[in-house]
Amino acid sequence: MTARLDLRGDVAVLVPAAGMGVRLGPGGPKALRLLGGQPLLVHAVRRVAAAAGVGCVVVAAPPAEVDAVRALLAGVAPATVVAGGDTRQASVAAALAAVPANFEIILVHDAARALTPPEQVAQVAEAVRAGHDAVIPVLPVVDTIKEVAASGAVVGTVDRSVLRAVQTPQGFRREVLAAAHAAAVDEHTDDAGMVEKLGVTVYCVPGDEAAMKITRPVDLVIAEALLARTLRT
Numbered sequence: 318m319t320a321r322l323d324l325r326g327d328v329a330v331l332v333p334a335a336g337m338g339v340r341l342g343p344g345g346p347k348a349l350r351l352l353g354g355q356p357l358l359v360h361a362v363r364r365v366a367a368a369a370g371v372g373c374v375v376v377a378a379p380p381a382e383v384d385a386v387r388a389l390l391a392g393v394a395p396a397t398v399v400a401g402g403d404t405r406q407a408s409v410a411a412a413l414a415a416v417p418a419n420f421e422i423i424l425v426h427d428a429a430r431a432l433t434p435p436e437q438v439a440q441v442a443e444a445v446r447a448g449h450d451a452v453i454p455v456l457p458v459v460d461t462i463k464e465v466a467a468s469g470a471v472v473g474t475v476d477r478s479v480l481r482a483v484q485t486p487q488g489f490r491r492e493v494l495a496a497a498h499a500a501a502v503d504e505h506t507d508d509a510g511m512v513e514k515l516g517v518t519v520y521c522v523p524g525d526e527a528a529m530k531i532t533r534p535v536d537l538v539i540a541e542a543l544l545a546r547t548l549r550t
């Protein structure tokens with residue numbers, strides 16, 4: 318049993334956790350699915366709360382599970398739990414609305430990236446504190462990438478040296494994230510994409526393989542192995 322963590326810092330972390338996990342298959346909301354015997358959300362919040370500088374955690378839970386998630390997190394960290402929306406973007410907006418006014422640095426972190434090291438959370442926050450308006454952790458793309466037509470014919474091979482796979486947490490000055498959500502007219506899969514539309518420069522820091530997103534059944538198998546490796550060391 319791990320002790321409940323206190324929060325003392327100037328960084329608020331929003332944890333969208335209201336998705337159904339359709340690509341993972343049947344089994345209920347993804348954030349409540351088990352990894353090493355504990356819900357993904359518990360792994361994620363424990364690591365976020367352990368990161369240097371984090372003073373506030375707001376979780377957007379599946380609307381039917383808000384009370385259950387409050388109870389689940391009571392022994393983990395002092396998180397605020399709100400009802401999420403129909404899309405990730407709506408869930409982030411709901412969580413953002415619940416952040417106390419004194420937090421000027423806001424991170425957005427997928428519950429589905431359950432094993433993200435606290436150091437990655439702290440590094441993103443630090444880059445915002447150092448003056449960047451928007452910060453994302455990224456990894457190089459390891460596969461050859463083709464552009465393919467609807468017919469199945471290859472159009473061309475993309476230069477992957479300029480591509481990066483994007484992780485979370487994504488970090489923002491509060492004003493920038495709030496402006497991006499206020500201005501959004503279409504759906505985005507990440508918050509940095511919304512900020513880009515404002516013309517704000519998004520800065521990259523190195524990501525971590527442990528921050529992989531649990532999306533498909535095979536990702537749960539990989540995450541179990543990563544967790545076992547962490548526990549061994």
Ligand SMILES: Nc1ccn([C@@H]2O[C@H](COP(=O)(O)OP(=O)(O)OP(=O)(O)O)[C@@H](O)[C@H]2O)c(=O)n1
Pocket residue numbers: 332333334335336337338339340341347348377401402403404405406408409426427428429430530531532
């Ligand atoms: N309406 C939604 C949809 C997604 N999320 C959250 O956004 C993160 C990233 O989304 P993804 O991994 O795509 O999760 P799901 O939407 O649950 O997956 P799927 O698309 O397979 O249903 C997850 O932590 C998920 O819980 C959310 O809070 N609210």
Ligand SMILES: C[C@](O)(CO)[C@H](O)COP(=O)(O)O
Pocket residue numbers: 405427483484485506507508530532
């Ligand atoms: C925010 C994100 O995790 C960055 O990789 C991702 O965009 C989440 O959305 P998706 O539904 O998996 O595309």
